[in-house]
Amino acid sequence: MKSLTEHLVFHTRQRREYINITPEVEALVRKSGIMEGLCLVNAMHITASVFINDDEGGLHQDFERWLEELAPHEPVSQYLHNRTGEDNADGHLKRSIMGREVVVAVTGGRLDFGPWEQIFYGEFDGRRPKRVMVKIIGE
Secondary structure: OEEEEEEEEEEOOOOOEEEEOHHHHHHHHHHHOOOEEEEEEEEOOOOEEEEEEOOOHHHHHHHHHHHHHHOOOOOHHHOOHHHHOOOOHHHHHHHHHHOOEEEEEEEOOEEOOOOOOEEEEEEOOOOOEEEEEEEEEEO
16 A cells, blocks of 8 residues: 655635635645545644535635634634634634545545535635645555
């Protein structure tokens, strides 16, 4: 069995952003040389997420509105976590909702997606460098 582990680094301009990272992950699958296996994509920070969904702008706006209704950023005083001097409690909650990682099958040397599926990095407390680990294992 072969494996490849690499890290992607993101430094977003905004506090919250959604970035389609499918092309970067596909390039790593090709680099790995693995034809059959699994690809794990994992956000390495507790206020960031990796998830699979459609790359459609209206849907991304829906995510933003829905997540802000569930865990609004302000007022920051509403969260006990923010008493530590942070202002990112909402980012922790949003990450819990959107997920930590995805695993995608690799078949014939390619990510084996369903229709419209793409991999996204969701940032909920950005404006600084954060890592995403990509680990590919197989034959």
